[in-house]
Amino acid sequence: MQLLYRNDLFLKSGLLPESTYAQIDKMSKSMNKSFLKVTLNYAFLSRLAYKEHILKNNISFYQFDYTQLFKLKSEFSKTDFDFLLDHNLYPVKLENGKVDLIIADPSDDISISKFKEYFLLDIETIHIAEDLDIVKALHMTYGDAILHKAVFDLYERDNKSSALETFTLRQVLVLGGIGVILLTFLFIFPVFTIISINLFINLFLLFAIGFKFLLTVVGAKSETIQKISPAELGNYPDDELPYYTIQLPVFKESEVIYKLASNLQNLDYPKDKLDVKLLIESDDEVTFNAVKNLKFPCIFDPVIIPYSQPKTKPKACNYGLHFSKGKYLTIYDAEDIPDSDQLKMVNALFNKLPDNYIVVQCALNYFNKTENFLTRMFTLEYSYWFDYMLPGLDGLGVPIPLGGTSNHFKFDKLIELGGWDGFNVTEDADLGIRAYAKGYKVTVLNSTTYEEANNAFYNWIRQRSRWIKGYMQTYLVHMRNPMKLFREVGWSGFWGFQFFIGGTFFTFLAYPILLLLFLFYFFLTLDISESVMGSFNTDIINFFKIIFPDWVIILSVFNFMAGNLLMIYINMIAVFRRKSYSLILFAITNPVYWLMHSISAYKGLFQLISKPFYWEKTNHGLTKSHNPDIK
Known part of the structure; x- marks a missing residue:
């Protein structure tokens, strides 16, 4: 043409x-990217406006058949792939040794000339296509090697650190051996065994909840939270700020993609220093089409991930790593609203910390916290988790399990760690432990990213069951060799891992059992139980008194009551740092919220065995709150 x-x-x-x-012309030359690439990816022009403008010029778009994509005979290196992506070019090999070249900008003779010089190929025909169609075709054609690395790199580097194998043979044998021993003791010494199991559960729960209370006390000291003053931000003028990568993994997020584009515009960071990667699955036509038809300019570079299993967020982020160029890298979810100066604060903090600090975790909270019961409880939970628990771990020098978003990495150290585990559904928590085991440090920063609190029961269960399943995965992975973990993280780190990671899912699994025993025992001791159960009542009560002697009952009742009271208290104090005083009375309902966690925990346990890598999608954009109550 x-x-x-x-x-x-x-x-x-x-x-x-x-x-x-x-x-745009200046940025295009300095970045070595096509003029149109800069125009569309750095919020100078919307894709829809550009598309309509092209159609007005009587130019029709080339339609890709993604089932019949062609390759050049030569093997493409990552540099070749980057060149084609940076210039929006897709070559189609012809039988006569020439190529048809598909481009997104019918005025881009510069990129065409560069293509001829780079590959030493003659062009027969030029076709025009939408830029996102070219990006998708390039990734689906040339992304296989990068995709394999995104899925299996950690496993191939260090298979003991990957959750690809849920239970190792050694773990199966150990768990099987413990089961046989317990059954044997239960048969020979039934009373002693039942009392011992009950005592173990109660003591572990007591220590786990007590440890969380200790974290709350330590985390309440404001000095454990790293602070950056406005004056310190002024030490870094815009032209001296580093290149910063933001990864935005999305899947069927058409409901919030418009909010996402708007939120990114509010970041106080030089536009030409941002490397924003929007990670879209190749079979996610809903999000793909929503991005193509955005009516306003947006700051992101779409990356289309070729289809593969497992379909997880860490796999998508690993794939995005190969196209990221920042000195630092962070992840935001589609609905996130980070503090506008968060990137600048992280840069300032990294510059004042020792070199072994490689991750900064910012706090997460919710903008629709008063919408209903679930959003209020979720806000209480996140407030004590990010404002007290994680600073408490930081203060005690215990490994910090990262949150799923707003964790900021030194890019080179993230690559050194092997990125995320593509098979772990809480890849963030796992990476925090692995970083600590390698001698690196994680700290927290007093900057907040606001998210949409889950406001629907079944959606909440799906999300929470995945999180708890991921904690189980992380525990199994790092406990494959307990002595190795002990040597890597030390005494405090080892026991902190037991009570924080292990204690979290163990507490939720044990809670309904203790609650049922607690209620059943008191039911049997009430006068009403005799009329309900008749003559069997005395025998049953005598049996329970044998397997639950008074001292065990006293311990169980104390543990049950103290545990609930401590968690209610922790939830209550969580409101003070955020001044969300209207939520304080909802802390009393924490026992009900814990039961919801128990439902999720058993669902997660079942999925750990039946489908360990399955990523349960959390639906976003459900909130009815049109005026986010951010404070």
């Missing part, structure tokens, strides 16, 4: 003002 002149297409037509045109 006949190429257009760039001035005619963008400038003389009035599509871009002259000052903007000059700015």
Whole structure:
């Protein structure tokens, strides 16, 4: 086809003002990216406006058949792949040794000339396609090797650190041996065995809850939270700030993609220093089409992940790593609203910390906290988790399990660690432990990212069951060799891991059992039980008194009551740092909220065995709150 002149297409037509045109041209040359790539990915022009403008010029778009994609005979390196992506070019090999070239900008003679020089190939015909269609075709054609690395790199580097194998043979044998021993003791010494199991559960729960209370006390000291003053931010002018990568993994997020684009515009960071990767699964047509038809400019570079299993967030993020270029990297979820100066604060903090600090975790909280019971309880939980628990872990020098978003990495150290485990459904918590085991440090920062609190019961159960299943995965992975873990993280780190990671899911699994025993025992001791159960009542009570002597009952009742009271108290004090005093009375309902966690825990345990890598999708954009109550 006949190429257009760039001035005619963008400038003389009035599509871009002259000052903007000059700015894009300067950025294009400095970044070595095509003019259109910069225009669309750095919020100068919306994709829909550009598409409509092209159609007005009587140009039809090339339609890819993604089931019949062609390759050049030569093997492409990562550098070749990057070149094609940076210039929006897709070559189709012809039988005569020439190529048809598919481009997104009919005025881009510069990229065409660069292609000829780079590959030493002659072009027969030029076709025009939408930029996202070209990006998708490139990733589906040339992304296989990178995709394999995104899924299996950690396993191939160190299979003992990957959750690909849920239970190792050694763990199966140990668990099987413990089961046989318990059954044997239960048969020979039934009373002693039942009392011992009850005592173990109660003591472990007591220590786990007590440890969380200790974390709350330590975390309440404000000095454990790293602070950056406005004056310190002023020490880093915009032209000296580093390149910063933001990964945005999305899956069927058309409901919030517009909010996402808007939220990114509010970041106080130089536009030309941002490397924003929007990670879209190749079979997610809903999100893909929503991005193609965005009506306003957006700051992100779409990356299309070729189809593969497992379909998990860490796999997508690992794939995105190979196209990321920042000195630092962070992850935001689709509905996130980070503090506008968060990136600048992280940069300032990294510059004042010792080199062995490689991750900064920012706090998470919710913008729809008063919408219903679930959002209020979720807000209480996140408030004590990020405002007290994680600072408490930081203060005690215990490994910090990272949150799923707003964790900021030194990019080179993230690559050194092997990225995320593509098979772990709480890849963030696992990575925090692995970083600590390698001698690196994680700290927390007093900057907040606001999310949408889950406001639907079944959606909440799906989300929480995945989290708890991931904690089980993480525990199994790092306890494959307990002595090795002890040597790597030390005494405090080892026991902190037992009570924080192990204690979290163990507490939720044990809670309904203790509650039922607690209620059943008191039911049997009430006068009403005799009329309900008749003559069998005395025999049953005598049996329970044998297996639950008074001292065990006293311990169980104390543990049950103390545990609930401590968690209610922790939830109550969580409101003070955020000044969310209207939530304080909801802390009393924490025992009900714990039962919901128990339902999720048993669902997660079942899935750990039946489908360990299954990523239960959390639906976003469900909130009815149109005026986010961010404070």
